[in-house]
Amino acid sequence: MPRSNHYTGVADDSDAPAVQPVQAGVLLVNLGTPTAPTAQAVRPYLAEFLGDPRVIDYPRWLWWLILHGVILRVRPKRSAHAYARIWDERGSPLRYGSEALAAALQAEFDRRRPGTLRVALAMRYGEPSVAQTIERLQREGVRRLLVLPLYPQYSATSTGSVIDAVADACKQRRWPPELRFVNDYHDEPGHIEALAAGIERWWAAHGRGEKLLLSFHGIPERYVRLGDPYAEQCRRTAQLLHERLRLGESELIVSFQSRVGRERWLQPYTDATVRRLAADGVKRLDVACPGFAVDCLETLEEIAMQNRDFFTAAGGESLRYIPALNDSAEQVASLAALVRRHLGGWPEAAA
Ligand SMILES: C=CC1=C(C)c2cc3[nH]c(cc4nc(cc5[nH]c(cc1n2)c(C)c5CCC(=O)O)C(CCC(=O)O)=C4C)c(C)c3C=C
Ligand SMILES: [Fe+2]
Numbered sequence: 109m110p111r112s113n114h115y116t117g118v119a120d121d122s123d124a125p126a127v128q129p130v131q132a133g134v135l136l137v138n139l140g141t142p143t144a145p146t147a148q149a150v151r152p153y154l155a156e157f158l159g160d161p162r163v164i165d166y167p168r169w170l171w172w173l174i175l176h177g178v179i180l181r182v183r184p185k186r187s188a189h190a191y192a193r194i195w196d197e198r199g200s201p202l203r204y205g206s207e208a209l210a211a212a213l214q215a216e217f218d219r220r221r222p223g224t225l226r227v228a229l230a231m232r233y234g235e236p237s238v239a240q241t242i243e244r245l246q247r248e249g250v251r252r253l254l255v256l257p258l259y260p261q262y263s264a265t266s267t268g269s270v271i272d273a274v275a276d277a278c279k280q281r282r283w284p285p286e287l288r289f290v291n292d293y294h295d296e297p298g299h300i301e302a303l304a305a306g307i308e309r310w311w312a313a314h315g316r317g318e319k320l321l322l323s324f325h326g327i328p329e330r331y332v333r334l335g336d337p338y339a340e341q342c343r344r345t346a347q348l349l350h351e352r353l354r355l356g357e358s359e360l361i362v363s364f365q366s367r368v369g370r371e372r373w374l375q376p377y378t379d380a381t382v383r384r385l386a387a388d389g390v391k392r393l394d395v396a397c398p399g400f401a402v403d404c405l406e407t408l409e410e411i412a413m414q415n416r417d418f419f420t421a422a423g424g425e426s427l428r429y430i431p432a433l434n435d436s437a438e439q440v441a442s443l444a445a446l447v448r449r450h451l452g453g454w455p456e457a458a459a
């Protein structure tokens with residue numbers, strides 16, 4: 109950790125290199141995940157995540173009472189049980205999937221122009237934190253930083269919160285890096301092509317269901333009314349995929365998952381949708397989650413296990429989850445191209 113200036117409270121950057129050739133970095137940021145699938149480890153993770161006013165915007169005192177008085181007494185145990193179902197010898201899929209993606213992107217840049225671009229991964233909640241990672245990158249000589257939250261669609265609850273974390277980290281630094289942010293990449297042609305290629309590759313290997321459901325993480329509907337562009341961006345991604353995959357009108361359906369609390373969230377809900385489709389006679393349903401860059405609890409447990417069970421209990425035969433792009437060649441190529449374009453105009457740093 110940097111020393112803190114006695115008078116100003118600002119971090120002492122004197123161990124950072126003073127003047128060096130400008131080096132560019134890419135900071136990938138994902139949500140974060142507990143350190144173990146236990147209630148004890150899930151509790152501090154949920155406390156940090158659900159304590160973020162970008163995620164839940166109720167008056168602080170009221171929310172603090174509900175969060176610490178009720179939610180953190182009940183939810184960690186339930187969530188830990190869900191995490192235990194997807195945890196393997198490598199740990200949490202969100203962590204090792206994000207690390208593999210960062211390593212593959214670094215290898216891609218090194219292959220083309222060795223030593224010009226440094227890729228790092230931070231977690232919005234838990235470790236490695238955004239602040240720690242920016243500090244490390246600066247110690248290693250990075251002066252220009254492109255922040256790429258691993259959320260294709262912008263939401264204040266996800267991307268907006270990453271922007272806050274970067275701003276807070278920079279407040280603590282005497283000489284912060286020059287910054288750029290990727291706000292979203294929901295309609296990037298390269299990204300849509302990567303998603304479509306991933307789905308087609310999976311269909312070629314496993315055959316095709318009767319319908320394709322695209323399930324996005326939900327947010328409270330009220331946030332959208334207050335100006336969050338998330339729902340519109342999800343629908344646009346779905347529309348572009350629909351066109352690219354050349355599916356018929358009723359072959360592709362969009363829904364929103366992972367609702368928490370009592371407020372109305374974006375509709376239709378994924379669980380109600382898979383039950384309705386089964387009741388309508390659909391037997392084989394494919395589900396993809398284009399809002400998640402790498403697989404995680406929400407895809408591997410909530411979709412591939414919970415919703416699969418809802419579907420079969422309601423009369424469906426098989427719900428098959430099509431994996432996220434993870435560290436596939438398609439994802440690496442599309443994110444590398446996105447990064448190169450966003451670095452344009454920083455000539456010495458462009459990869
Ligand atoms: C309660 C409010 C929540 C909002 C708003 C929210 C938005 C949001 N989340 C993601 C991505 C992920 N969320 C994940 C887990 C998760 N999400 C919430 C709550 C909200 N998310 C909770 C409480 C949890 C933890 C698990 C649980 O207790 O149910 C994950 C997976 C994490 C993992 O470790 O695998 C991701 C990824 C987005 C993109 C988003 C807004 C668009
Ligand atoms: Fe979430």
Ligand SMILES: [Fe+2]
Nearest residue numbers: 366405406410
């Ligand atoms: Fe969930």
